[in-house]
Amino acid sequence: MALIVQKFGGTSVGDIERIRNVANKVKKELGKGNKVAVVVSAMSGVTNQLVAYVKELSPLATAEAWAEYDQVVASGEQVTSGLLALCLCEMGIPARSYSGWQIPLKTDKAHGKARIESIDAQKMLAEINSGKVVVIAGFQGVSEDGRVSTLGRGGSDTSAVALAAALKADRCDIYTDVNGVYTTDPRIVPVARKLDKIAYEEMLEMASLGAKVLQTRSVEMAMNHSVIVQVLNSFNDEAGTLLVKEEDIMEQKRITGIAYSRDDARISLTEIANIPGMSAALFAPLAQAGINVDMIVQNVTEGGKSTDITFTVPKADVDMALKVVENLQGKLKYKSLHADKNVAKISVVGVGMRSHTGIAQTMFEALAEKNINISVISTSEIKISVLIGEEYTELAVRALHAAFELEKA
Amino acid sequence: MALIVQKFGGTSVGDIERIRNVANKVKKELGKGNKVAVVVSAMSGVTNQLVAYVKELSPLATAEAWAEYDQVVASGEQVTSGLLALCLCEMGIPARSYSGWQIPLKTDKAHGKARIESIDAQKMLAEINSGKVVVIAGFQGVSEDGRVSTLGRGGSDTSAVALAAALKADRCDIYTDVNGVYTTDPRIVPVARKLDKIAYEEMLEMASLGAKVLQTRSVEMAMNHSVIVQVLNSFNDEAGTLLVKEEDIMEQKRITGIAYSRDDARISLTEIANIPGMSAALFAPLAQAGINVDMIVQNVTEGGKSTDITFTVPKADVDMALKVVENLQGKLKYKSLHADKNVAKISVVGVGMRSHTGIAQTMFEALAEKNINISVISTSEIKISVLIGEEYTELAVRALHAAFELEKA
Numbered sequence: 061m062a063l064i065v066q067k068f069g070g071t072s073v074g075d076i077e078r079i080r081n082v083a084n085k086v087k088k089e090l091g092k093g094n095k096v097a098v099v100v101s102a103m104s105g106v107t108n109q110l111v112a113y114v115k116e117l118s119p120l121a122t123a124e125a126w127a128e129y130d131q132v133v134a135s136g137e138q139v140t141s142g143l144l145a146l147c148l149c150e151m152g153i154p155a156r157s158y159s160g161w162q163i164p165l166k167t168d169k170a171h172g173k174a175r176i177e178s179i180d181a182q183k184m185l186a187e188i189n190s191g192k193v194v195v196i197a198g199f200q201g202v203s204e205d206g207r208v209s210t211l212g213r214g215g216s217d218t219s220a221v222a223l224a225a226a227l228k229a230d231r232c233d234i235y236t237d238v239n240g241v242y243t244t245d246p247r248i249v250p251v252a253r254k255l256d257k258i259a260y261e262e263m264l265e266m267a268s269l270g271a272k273v274l275q276t277r278s279v280e281m282a283m284n285h286s287v288i289v290q291v292l293n294s295f296n297d298e299a300g301t302l303l304v305k306e307e308d309i310m311e312q313k314r315i316t317g318i319a320y321s322r323d324d325a326r327i328s329l330t331e332i333a334n335i336p337g338m339s340a341a342l343f344a345p346l347a348q349a350g351i352n353v354d355m356i357v358q359n360v361t362e363g364g365k366s367t368d369i370t371f372t373v374p375k376a377d378v379d380m381a382l383k384v385v386e387n388l389q390g391k392l393k394y395k396s397l398h399a400d401k402n403v404a405k406i407s408v409v410g411v412g413m414r415s416h417t418g419i420a421q422t423m424f425e426a427l428a429e430k431n432i433n434i435s436v437i438s439t440s441e442i443k444i445s446v447l448i449g450e451e452y453t454e455l456a457v458r459a460l461h462a463a464f465e466l467e468k469a
Numbered sequence: 470m471a472l473i474v475q476k477f478g479g480t481s482v483g484d485i486e487r488i489r490n491v492a493n494k495v496k497k498e499l500g501k502g503n504k505v506a507v508v509v510s511a512m513s514g515v516t517n518q519l520v521a522y523v524k525e526l527s528p529l530a531t532a533e534a535w536a537e538y539d540q541v542v543a544s545g546e547q548v549t550s551g552l553l554a555l556c557l558c559e560m561g562i563p564a565r566s567y568s569g570w571q572i573p574l575k576t577d578k579a580h581g582k583a584r585i586e587s588i589d590a591q592k593m594l595a596e597i598n599s600g601k602v603v604v605i606a607g608f609q610g611v612s613e614d615g616r617v618s619t620l621g622r623g624g625s626d627t628s629a630v631a632l633a634a635a636l637k638a639d640r641c642d643i644y645t646d647v648n649g650v651y652t653t654d655p656r657i658v659p660v661a662r663k664l665d666k667i668a669y670e671e672m673l674e675m676a677s678l679g680a681k682v683l684q685t686r687s688v689e690m691a692m693n694h695s696v697i698v699q700v701l702n703s704f705n706d707e708a709g710t711l712l713v714k715e716e717d718i719m720e721q722k723r724i725t726g727i728a729y730s731r732d733d734a735r736i737s738l739t740e741i742a743n744i745p746g747m748s749a750a751l752f753a754p755l756a757q758a759g760i761n762v763d764m765i766v767q768n769v770t771e772g773g774k775s776t777d778i779t780f781t782v783p784k785a786d787v788d789m790a791l792k793v794v795e796n797l798q799g800k801l802k803y804k805s806l807h808a809d810k811n812v813a814k815i816s817v818v819g820v821g822m823r824s825h826t827g828i829a830q831t832m833f834e835a836l837a838e839k840n841i842n843i844s845v846i847s848t849s850e851i852k853i854s855v856l857i858g859e860e861y862t863e864l865a866v867r868a869l870h871a872a873f874e875l876e877k878a
Contacts, residue, residue, distance in 0.1 A: 076525045110548065116485045117556045124558050124565070131551030131566045135544035139519065142540030147526045149533050156533070157540045161570065162615060206571055 062230035063095045063188065067198065067220035070104035071237045072294035073140050083147040085235065085294060086193060090153065095188050097227055099198040099220040100144055102136025107213075110136060126171035130200070130210045134160070137197035137216065145195040155193040158184065160209070161202035165219070167209040174201060174209035176218070179226035188227075196223060217278035225285035232287050234274060235294035240301030241266065241273055243466035244318040248454050251467040255316065256299070259306040262316045265409045265443045269319035279303070312412035314419060315464040319407045320457055322450060324354060325378040326403045326435065329385065331366040331395035341391055342369065349384050351377045355405070355438040355447060366395075370436055372447060375401055403435070404453040407445040408460060420444055426463035432456050471639035472504045472597065476607065476629035479513035480646045481703035482549050492556040494644065494703060495602060499562065504597050506636055508607040508629040509553055511545025516622075519545060535580035539609070539619045543569070546606035546625065554604040564602040567593065569618070570611035574628070576618040583610060583618035585627070588635035597636070605632060626687035634694035641696050643683060644703035649710030650675065650682055652875035653727040657863045660876040664725065665708070668715040671725045674818040674852045678728035688712065721821035723828060724873040728816045729866050731859060733763060734787040735812045735844065738794065740775040740804035750800055751778065758793050760786045764814070764847040764856060775804075779845055781856060784810055812844070813862040816854040817869060829853055835872035841865050 066089065068082050082098075089096050101107075110133045118125045141157035148155035160167075163184065167174035184194045198216025203209040211218050217234060224232035239254050241263065246252040258266070260283035267276040273291055282289045282303055292300025332338060339358070346353055356371045373381045378399050385397055413419050423444055427434060432455065436447035448456055461467065475498065477491050491507075498505050510516075519542045527534045550566035557564035569576075572593065576583035593603045607625025612618040620627050626643060633641035648663050650672065655661040667675070669692035676685040682700055691698045691712055701709025741747055748767070755762055765780045782790045787808050794806055822828050832853055836843060841864065845856035857865055870876065 076522060079526070113485060113548075113552055114555060117488070117552060118559050122558070125555055128551040128555040128558065128566055131554070131568070132548050135547045138544045138547070139522075139541050142537040143522055143526060145540070146523060146534055146537040149531070149537065150527050157537055159540070159617070208568070 061093050061095060063097070063227060064089055065097045065099060065220055065224040065227065065229045065232045066235060067099040067216060067232065068101065068235045068294055069216065069237070070101040070107070072235050073100055073144065074104040076143070079140070079143050079147050082144060082235075082294060083151055083153075086148060087151065087153060090193070096193050097184065097188060097223060097229065098144060098193060098195045099216060099223060100137060100140040100195060101198050101216040103140055106136040106139070107133055120172070123169070123171060127207050130171045130208045134197070134200040134208045134210050137199050141195045141197040148193055148195070153193055154191055155195055156187065158194055158196045160197060160200035163196070165201035165222070167201035167203055167211070169203045169205065169209070171203070171207070171209055173212040174203065176201060176211070176222050179222060181226040185227060214275035217275040218281060221278045221281045221285070221287050221289060224287045225281070230288070231290055232282070233290045233292060233300070235292055236273060237293065237295065238273060239293045239296070239298050240291045241271065242317070244457055244461050245271075245320070248457050249461045252461065253467055253469065255301045257302045257304050257309050258316060259309055259411045260303055261306060261442055262409050262411055263303050265407065265440070266317055266319050269321055269405065269407045269409065269443070269445070271317070271319050306411050309411070312410070312415060314410060314412045314416040315408045315466065316410035316412065318457055318460050318464075318466065319409060320453055321405045322453065323375055324372040324403060324405055324447070325375045325399055325401040326370060326372050326447060327378065327381055327385065327397070327399045328368065328370040329392065329394040329397050330368045331361065332369060332392050334360060334365060334367045338367070338392065342385070342388060345384050345388060346373070346381060349380060351381050351384070355436045355445060357436045372403070372405070372436065402450040403447050404450045404456075405445050405447055406453070406456045406460065407443050408464065409443045411442050413442050422463055423460060426459045427456055430455055430459050432459070470502050470504060472506070472636060473498055474506045474508060474629055474633040474636065474638045474641040475644060476508040476625060476641065477510065477644045477703055478625065478646070479510040479516070481644050482509055482553065483513040485552070488549070488552050488556050491553060491644075491703065492560055492562075495557060496560060496562060499602070505602050506593065506597060506632060506638065507553060507602060507604045508625060508632060509546060509549040509604060510607050510625040512549055515545040515548070516542055529581070532578070532580060536616050539580045539617045543606070543609040543617045543619050546608050550604045550606040557602055557604070562602055563600055564604055565596065567603055567605045569606060569609035572605070574610035574631075576610035576612055576620070578612045578614065578618070580612065580616070580618055582621040583612065585610060585620070585631050588631060590635040594636060623684035626684040627690060630687045630690045630694070630696050630698060633696045634690070639697070640699055641691070642699045642701060642709070644701055645682060646702065646704060647682060648702045648705070648707050649700045650680065651726070653866055653870050654680075654729070657866050658870045661870065662876055662878065664710045666711045666713050666718050667725060668718055668820045669712055670715065670851055671818050671820055672712050674816065674849070675726055675728050678730055678814065678816045678818065678852070678854065680726070680728050715820050718820070721819070721824060723819060723821045723825040724817050724875065725819035725821065727866055727869050727873075727875065728818060729862055730814045731862065732784055733781040733812060733814055733856070734784045734808055734810040735779060735781050735856060736787065736790055736794065736806070736808045737777065737779040738801065738803040738806050739777045740770065741778060741801050743769060743774060743776040747776070747801065751794070751797060754793050754797060755782070755790060758789060760790050760793070764845045764854065766845045781812070781814070781845065811859040812856050813859045814854050814856055815862070815865045815869065816852050817873065818852045820851050822851050831872055832869060835868045836865055839864055839868050841868075
């Protein structure tokens with residue numbers, strides 16, 4: 061008899077009929093002889109409405125404002141937890157709801173993006189072992205001063221994985237509205253293939269590179285606590301994608317998937333005086349301003365006297381980044397500064413890269429063949445990312461998907 | 470410096486603009502040098518939507534179902550408390566929200582209609598005395614087993630009065646969408662006059678007899694704890710109606726107000742064997758079935774051999790009541806049984822009745838003059854109620870309002 065944590069997102073609990081559907085998923089899992097804990101999101105649209113109310117009243121510029129934000133937006137998951145528990149009870153399945161504070165799932169005081177500090181699993185485990193299904197409001201906890209806290213948008217995934225770890229669950233099933241994790245976005249590449257398994261590290265790259273199926277933090281947490289996570293569709297009965305340790309994937313392909321993101325902008329500085337400490341002089345002030353610099357490329361110009369630097373920042377931060385860099389003109393004495401928001405980051409990801417060679421070559425050739433110009437390249441052990449013109453996004457994704465033959469199992 | 474509890478109902482916090490209006494009411498009270506605790510209802514429509522969700526899933530036939538009902542519906546007040554606290558903070562007024570469990574406001578386990586057991590005022594008082602406005606989610610508490618409980622529809626009034634008692638507030642202002650308590654429903658009698666003061670006992674009768682401005686339980690609680698309650702309009706600045714002790718009303722009028730209710734049905738049994746214990750044989754089973762019998766009239770027929778009994782029950786319970794009575798036929802051997810839902814109860818209310826005579830005569834004459842037939846009469850120290858045909862409701866209310874000259878101050 062296994063203990064399974066099931067997590068259902070907003071579209072899976074979007075109305076009463078869908079909540080009934082979720083209750084049937086729970087029943088099915090129980091029918092296999094398993095014990096079940098369920099984590100639910102707010103009904104789709106609810107959180108957006110609540111956030112809109114809050115934003116009408118406040119720019120959310122203070123810690124106190126974020127505490128009230130949490131008081132407001134955490135209510136959506138509370139509602140769903142009660143409705144699903146009620147639905148299960150009416151089906152003859154003993155169940156009860158839990159808000160974050162009732163567990164308690166304790167967090168720090170960083171309201172709006174709180175980190176989980178501890179989860180008391182005792183009460184829930186007692187109920188589960190007495191034959192009850194516990195239905196937990198995701199996304200929320202209680203801070204050390206007894207106020208409602210939330211884990212940030214998409215935090216219900218993190219709740220689910222953290223609860224699976226605390227309950228020592230055998231598996232954490234993340235139900236969503238897609239069949240699992242694909243080799244790339246099926247809306248762009250119709251022959252994209254659902255992956256049966258993916259390594260945590262790969263999923264982490266895919267998630268942080270724009271694949272929206274799982275929140276990055278939840279993948280990190282699953283990896284750190286070795287929680288076996290399955291991503292699957294609440295609207296059908298197909299097998300999903302299993303997140304596992306690298307060594308649990310028998311045969312590594314060269315590449316597992318292709319991610320893309322339109323969330324970054326490129327900033328270029330030309331002819332900076334090429335002196336020691338120049339990089340620190342540029343990037344330290346950006347870091348102090350809270351701007352997350354991602355890709356960086358530096359070219360020394362002819363003669364070695366000056367250097368050009370290009371880097372990427374989140375689109376939302378580009379104006380702030382430009383201001384920071386403008387203030388550094390006296391120090392860096394660059395010739396020109398420009399920003400380009402019309403860029404996309406395309407990444408090939410796979411733990412197979414560790415043992416296969418020629419990945420970069422295949423990637424660059426495939427892009428060159430379509431006349432797609434690469435402006436920045438960055439690599440890690442298991443991914444290669446390139447920055448290209450935004451209008452080439454789909455073309456590049458399709459070319460790479462074909463070049464690595466990802467449609468083949 | 471006084472401590473004022475302000476309570477705002479659903480229409481008063483119906484949208485973000487109205488929440489801003491409420492924040493201004495709070496600011497105004499603070500401007501008078503007073504300290505303020507605020508109790509809020511859910512935004513209008515929200516509770517109805519949540520109750521509709523619940524009812525789609527469950528007939529609410531078990532205690533467990535009611536516990537989940539509370540988990541769901543209590544969320545509405547939580548949202549408003551956060552939004553108002555946020556709005557106050559943005560106006561530069563230090564504030565924080567409280568859900569029932571955060572106070573804690575402890576209740577029994579009768580979910581859906583819980584009774585308040587205790588309120589810990591310490592934490593709130595410390596915040597109030599440090600210069601903060603506390604914004605409390607009305608209608609809710611936490612049961613002894615740590616689950617969310619609610620006090621029943623309209624329970625925010627009760628929350629407000631109970632909190633005013635616990636905080637030893639100087640006054641509890643109940644903001645609503647009418648200017649106060651009127652001599653009768655102004656929609657029926659346009660010249661109905663707003664009362665400056667009303668005695669608790671009178672308000673209790675008015676509330677339980679159909680005047681919807683305050684929840685009966687909250688009036689009871691105010692009376693028991695001598696909380697001075699003011700009913701006033703959140704959409705203007707007019708003085709409201711003050712609920713006070715009888716002795717604090719200087720000049721008693723004969724009658725204070727006229728209430729009406731269409732919530733009852735009449736049940737009549739004819740020619741019951743007139744034997745001792747007959748009333749008990751009839752009313753004990755009704756009480757056991759949880760049916761609240763209100764007015765009762767009994768006539769002994771000619772010769773004294775048999776008796777006719779007429780009584781009223783809530784319209785919602787009339788079918789159940791008929792079943793109970795039908796089962797008693799073997800015992801009571803009545804000749805006929807019929808129910809009439811087309812009835813209304815009209816009541817004249819006033820503590821002045823204790824010292825003035827001729828009230829009943831004025832009442833009956835006024836109704837007779839309009840050819841309105843009275844089928845049942847019941848009286849208490851401070852009210853006389855009559856049951857009449859429902860279609861005469863407005864006519865009767867107008868006739869009585871005129872007969873007692875209630876339009877005159």
